[in-house]
Amino acid sequence: MSIRTGADYIKGVKSRQPEVWLRGEKVTDVYNHPVFTQPIKEMAKLYDMQHDPEYQDQITHICEETGKRVNNAFLIPRDGEDLQARRRVFEVWAEATFGLMGRTPDFLNVVLTSFATNDWFFRQYGGDRYGDNIINYYRYVRDNDLFLTHAIVNPQNDRSKSSHEQDSEYSHLGVVRETEDGLIVRGSKMLATLAPITDEVIIYSYPSFKPGDEKFAISFALPIDTPGLKIYCREETQDGKRSTWDHPLASRFEEMDAVLVFDDVLVPWDRVFINQNVEAGNLLYPKTGANLQPSHQSAVRGLAKISFVTDVTCSIADSIGVDGFLNVQNQLSELIQGVETIRALVRTAEREYTITEQGEALPNIVPLETIRGLLPNMYPRAIEILQTIGAGGLLMSPTGADFINPEISEDMNKYYSGRAGVPSEKRVRLFKLAWDLCGEAFGQRLVQYERYYSGDPVRKMGMFYNVHKRNHPSYPRVERALEESLLMSDEYQKSAKELSK
Numbered sequence: 001m002s003i004r005t006g007a008d009y010i011k012g013v014k015s016r017q018p019e020v021w022l023r024g025e026k027v028t029d030v031y032n033h034p035v036f037t038q039p040i041k042e043m044a045k046l047y048d049m050q051h052d053p054e055y056q057d058q059i060t061h062i063c064e065e066t067g068k069r070v071n072n073a074f075l076i077p078r079d080g081e082d083l084q085a086r087r088r089v090f091e092v093w094a095e096a097t098f099g100l101m102g103r104t105p106d107f108l109n110v111v112l113t114s115f116a117t118n119d120w121f122f123r124q125y126g127g128d129r130y131g132d133n134i135i136n137y138y139r140y141v142r143d144n145d146l147f148l149t150h151a152i153v154n155p156q157n158d159r160s161k162s163s164h165e166q167d168s169e170y171s172h173l174g175v176v177r178e179t180e181d182g183l184i185v186r187g188s189k190m191l192a193t194l195a196p197i198t199d200e201v202i203i204y205s206y207p208s209f210k211p212g213d214e215k216f217a218i219s220f221a222l223p224i225d226t227p228g229l230k231i232y233c234r235e236e237t238q239d240g241k242r243s244t245w246d247h248p249l250a251s252r253f254e255e256m257d258a259v260l261v262f263d264d265v266l267v268p269w270d271r272v273f274i275n276q277n278v279e280a281g282n283l284l285y286p287k288t289g290a291n292l293q294p295s296h297q298s299a300v301r302g303l304a305k306i307s308f309v310t311d312v313t314c315s316i317a318d319s320i321g322v323d324g325f326l327n328v329q330n331q332l333s334e335l336i337q338g339v340e341t342i343r344a345l346v347r348t349a350e351r352e353y354t355i356t357e358q359g360e361a362l363p364n365i366v367p368l369e370t371i372r373g374l375l376p377n378m379y380p381r382a383i384e385i386l387q388t389i390g391a392g393g394l395l396m397s398p399t400g401a402d403f404i405n406p407e408i409s410e411d412m413n414k415y416y417s418g419r420a421g422v423p424s425e426k427r428v429r430l431f432k433l434a435w436d437l438c439g440e441a442f443g444q445r446l447v448q449y450e451r452y453y454s455g456d457p458v459r460k461m462g463m464f465y466n467v468h469k470r471n472h473p474s475y476p477r478v479e480r481a482l483e484e485s486l487l488m489s490d491e492y493q494k495s496a497k498e499l500s501k
């Protein structure tokens with residue numbers, strides 16, 4: 001197998017029967033369920049782009065190992081050019097979805113590529129068996145062009161206690177026992193975005209394990225329809241029945257989030273990567289590129305999203321003739337400058353790459369983590385500006401059905417127009433697009449995603465400062481400023497004179 005088409009991907013979805021629960025009902029046919037059909041089709045379009053002559057050379061390459069064409073997310077970056085080639089797939093897929101789908105297949109395929117590049121880590125903590133497992137799994141996913149979800153956070157039971165201290169022994173996912181065939185795992189993990197429409201799930205964790213948490217410190221991968229694996233979806237933000245006229249974004253890009261529950265599930269030995277090892281569970285992030293490489297994808301995707309919101313806000317302001325007012329111009333400039341800041345940081349991260357002992361090119365973490373620190377504030381602020389400039393217009397939008405009812409369509413065309421040259425239908429559709437971003441539950445989830453998609457921003461900022469302090473144990477500039485001003489001071493000159501007497 002080589003790169004898949006959209007039809008190949010859909011065939012895979014149709015061939016599986018994962019245990020998906022939504023609103024108290026078991027979803028027996030994921031593809032034909034109205035909540036999932038359109039997101040599956042949007043994903044299929046991404047796979048089709050791999051075969052489109054316009055994009056193929058930009059987002060895929062010939063694999064050195066197999067001679068077959070594979071997605072650039074599987075490229076082990078060796079230099080800056082590779083990082084840029086990889087960025088193209090992030091960019092092209094993010095643009096296709098306006099940056100509104102965060103967990104497109106490139107995200108986890110980059111994580112897995114980085115795991116496989118650092119197979120030494122799995123060998124060191126578990127022996128060659130685990131190192132071979134990660135390499136073989138990477139090859140399997142790459143060569144079959146698979147789509148993964150992941151669940152790396154324990155459920156929010158009691159955050160003041162570690163995994164082994166929780167009231168219920170297996171509320172957090174852990175190992176029940178080892179068998180000849182593999183591990184038996186039980187418990188839950190969150191928040192597996194897009195799980196119902198993926199091929200496989202990979203489990204690993206943020207570094208959070210304490211001594212005593214051994215049985216919870218695991219990493220493995222399974223097919224998404226493995227018996228005993230339950231996918232509990234949140235309530236949908238769209239029911240799949242609303243029109244694309246009225247909800248141009250929400251009706252297309254719903255990224256379902258889910259809690260995964262493992263009911264004594266067998267993980268075959270060849271799918272185990274870390275087995276009950278607290279040190280390995282905690283060091284996976286800092287010692288491999290598992291944090292850094294997907295941050296590159298997230299940054300490029302985040303840039304597409306904030307650029308889109310900026311374009312929508314500028315269009316709204318222009319459509320009703322308010323973009324000549326100074327206050328509005330200030331708000332729009334704030335958005336545009338935010339976009340330019342993120343763009344510059346992405347480019348800096350790529351240019352200032354380093355090469356690890358394994359020969360893996362790592363983008364500079366400082367600009368990427370800076371983006372991670374900025375976006376959780378910048379994105380909600382962008383939405384606030386969109387709400388402020390859209391004002392009452394966001395609430396006065398009729399529906400597509402009003403425009404086609406001859407009894408009232410004349411009024412629709414008369415009273416909803418914008419500035420000269422912006423007809424009613426165009427203005428209303430534009431405001432409805434904006435409402436999906438800033439009013440609908442769909443839009444609220446997009447805000448929450450930007451805050452939390454890669455961990456708690458509060459602790460991330462804390463870590464950022466700690467790393468900064470480690471790398472900058474002293475501040476020579478400050479010392480020089482103190483030294484120079486001291487030497488120039490009257491006090492110093494006087495005491496120097498006294499001493500020389």
Ligand SMILES: Cc1cc2nc3c(=O)[nH]c(=O)nc-3n(C[C@H](O)[C@H](O)[C@H](O)COP(=O)(O)OP(=O)(O)OC[C@H]3O[C@@H](n4cnc5c(N)ncnc54)[C@H](O)[C@@H]3O)c2cc1C
Binds near residue numbers: 103191458459
């Ligand atoms: C839309 C969306 C999609 C997501 N998709 C995925 C996905 O695909 N896969 C996946 O694995 N995860 C996903 N996540 C989950 C994400 O990784 C977590 O939300 C994130 O790590 C934060 O963890 P939490 O939600 O459990 O918050 P908590 O860690 O429970 O934090 C709750 C609050 O308490 C504070 N707090 C908690 N503990 C501490 C502490 N020790 N010190 C100081 N403050 C603390 C936090 O600052 C925060 O304000 C997604 C999240 C969202 C919102």
